[in-house]
Amino acid sequence: MAILVTGGAGYIGCHTCLELLDAGYDVIVIDNFSNSHPESLRRVMEITGKKLTVYSLDLLDKKSLETVFQQNQIEAVIHFAGLKAVGESVLFPLSYYQTNILSTVNLCEMMKRYDVKHFVFSSSATVYGIPEQVPICEKASLRANNPYGRTKRMIEEILRDLFQSDPNWSIALLRYFNPIGAHESGKIGENPKEIPNNLMPYITQVAIGKLQVLSIYGNDYPTRDGTGIRDYIHVVDLAKGHVKALEKMMTTTGVETYNLGTGKGYSVLELVAAFEKVSGLKIPYKIVERRPGDIAASFADVSKAKRELGWVASKGIEEMCRDAWKWQTQNPYGYESRKEQ
Numbered sequence: 001m002a003i004l005v006t007g008g009a010g011y012i013g014c015h016t017c018l019e020l021l022d023a024g025y026d027v028i029v030i031d032n033f034s035n036s037h038p039e040s041l042r043r044v045m046e047i048t049g050k051k052l053t054v055y056s057l058d059l060l061d062k063k064s065l066e067t068v069f070q071q072n073q074i075e076a077v078i079h080f081a082g083l084k085a086v087g088e089s090v091l092f093p094l095s096y097y098q099t100n101i102l103s104t105v106n107l108c109e110m111m112k113r114y115d116v117k118h119f120v121f122s123s124s125a126t127v128y129g130i131p132e133q134v135p136i137c138e139k140a141s142l143r144a145n146n147p148y149g150r151t152k153r154m155i156e157e158i159l160r161d162l163f164q165s166d167p168n169w170s171i172a173l174l175r176y177f178n179p180i181g182a183h184e185s186g187k188i189g190e191n192p193k194e195i196p197n198n199l200m201p202y203i204t205q206v207a208i209g210k211l212q213v214l215s216i217y218g219n220d221y222p223t224r225d226g227t228g229i230r231d232y233i234h235v236v237d238l239a240k241g242h243v244k245a246l247e248k249m250m251t252t253t254g255v256e257t258y259n260l261g262t263g264k265g266y267s268v269l270e271l272v273a274a275f276e277k278v279s280g281l282k283i284p285y286k287i288v289e290r291r292p293g294d295i296a297a298s299f300a301d302v303s304k305a306k307r308e309l310g311w312v313a314s315k316g317i318e319e320m321c322r323d324a325w326k327w328q329t330q331n332p333y334g335y336e337s338r339k340e341q
């Protein structure tokens with residue numbers, strides 16, 4: 001019996017594969033490598049000393065997808081595959097709806113056909129949009145304000161409908177806050193293809209000299225220092241959360257949502273300060289206009305995950321910075337051995 005991980009070569013996917021292998025599961029990965037690199041999976045095998053099976057295919061290709069279900073005894077699915085850039089989703093909404101929603105429908109159809117009904121879905125705190133209050137609990141209203149976030153919200157609804165149609169399904173909807181950091185080995189980590197949109201990889205690329213200066217998007221938010229507050233979570237803690245959710249889904253039926261965060265918020269300036277402390281470097285920054293669509297503060301109420309999954313994030317902000325920096329310094333060009341021209 002094996003766990004199928006879609007998008008398993010991506011940032012959160014490969015860290016989760018590693019935790020699954022360490023926990024003794026057989027792992028099968030499907031990835032189309034559109035925004036990921038097979039090297040991440042090779043390194044997961046190197047770190048764990050265990051093998052996983054990799055299929056290079058697209059979930060929109062139903063025929064190939066079916067062969068994976070025919071060739072393997074799949075017990076449960078963790079579904080990461082999908083497009084994930086907020087700004088890009090505003091420019092190309094149709095490709096987000098096509099890729100994220102249709103691929104999930106195909107996957108669920110195949111699961112239904114092969115009677116695989118344990119499902120863990122990679123959702124996002126972005127489904128909350130501008131929160132009414134912080135910390136955000138799972139019952140908060142869903143007001144995603146961009147196409148990417150709406151695909152996540154719609155998929156959550158599709159999965160609820162699926163459960164309504166057949167109560168034998170067990171589905172966990174995991175709403176991540178802001179994953180950062182890397183595996184402590186420094187061998188796998190976040191590998192943005194272009195100039196990073198997210199704060200942590202931007203900071204590490206400034207630190208290593210690939211980028212000149214960090215732009216901080218606004219210091220006039222109603223927060224303690226005026227910069228945006230987020231709930232940063234170490235990607236290894238997040239990966240462990242998936243294993244906990246999977247274990248729970250194997251023993252129950254139903255649809256449950258879980259916030260995966262630390263429950264603590266840090267401002268942009270606080271994250272910069274933590275990174276400077278850990279690395280011993282100064283990060284040059286300038287304050288610029290707010291980024292459209294950004295919110296002042298977002299952090300999680302994590303009590304449900306603690307209560308029902310027995311999971312809490314254990315790694316603090318300095319460990320997140322240390323591991324992100326280790327990954328960046330050991331892999332200045334990510335998974336490429338040298339800079340692509």
Ligand code: UFG
Pocket residue numbers: 084085086124125126176177178197198199200202214215216217218227228229230268291294298
């Ligand atoms: N920020 C900067 N400069 C940068 C990048 C970010 O000041 O160069 C600030 C942002 O304004 C924000 C904070 O740093 O206050 C975090 O920004 P990120 O882009 O790292 O993360 P977001 O919270 O905007 O979004 C992330 C993911 C989304 C996901 C969301 C979940 O990118 O995909 O978290 O809440 F949906």
